[in-house]
Amino acid sequence: MSPKQRLVLQAVLYEAFAIAFVTPALSFMFDEPASSTIGLAVLMSSIALGWNYVFNTIFERWEARQSVRGRSLARRLMHGIGFEGGLVAILVPVVSFWLNTSLLSAFMANLGLLVFFFVYAIAFTWLFDRVFGLPESATK
Template sequence: MRTTKDRIRHTLGFEIIGLIIFAPLASLVFGYDLQLMGVIAVVASIIATVWNFFYNLLFDHAMLRLRGDVRKTILIRVIHALLFEGGLLLLFMPMIAWYLGITLWEAFIMDIAMATFYVVYAFIYNWIYDKVYPIP
């Protein structure tokens, strides 16, 4: 298992590098100023971190109540990931629409693009992180 220090390094590295890559890329792709995309990226990072904590706590309690166990099968992991992203979408989409003055549909498309970026980024980041900092 990884140490607490290692987990903190992993999380901070993930968020900081993600922000450095995402904000300029989103600014280029969506045509908004870097400052606007930077604010959205930082707020998204905070919302995702807080949502992650509470969502996993609620999900584990639900699993304990329904199954008596918190171990996840492949199907439960897929459901867990989909519900996490769906909840994050519901939390974040109205904020994007309001902040940028766009429709909920436009915010939905932007949110899907952000989620796609972060899924790919998470895969690459975690793969490289495990190579640079192997599990002891």
């Protein structure tokens, strides 16, 4: 699989599972029916899909220049922090607008999702690498 195909597959699978997890969580958190929270979940996942591709492209370019190969726990943690940190910066204003609330309120509402997605991003990437192998940036 080419590096671009790998990035696209990783991003699409990541977001498909994310929508399946987030829709009921948003429904519970905001006491709304899933039919209304799926719109926000899809919007958030669509934004995250684009960010996933951009971030992983940048990360793998950086990774390819490193002398130590492989993906240690520290590198996976750095990946998760970088991805989720960037996504928070993008999504908090979106959630604030969608829910018609302050940025602080939107950030606070996202804390549970942030914790979930931090763990999910690391676990998903680890599992994806186990199933599809490490990208060239981590092996050459």
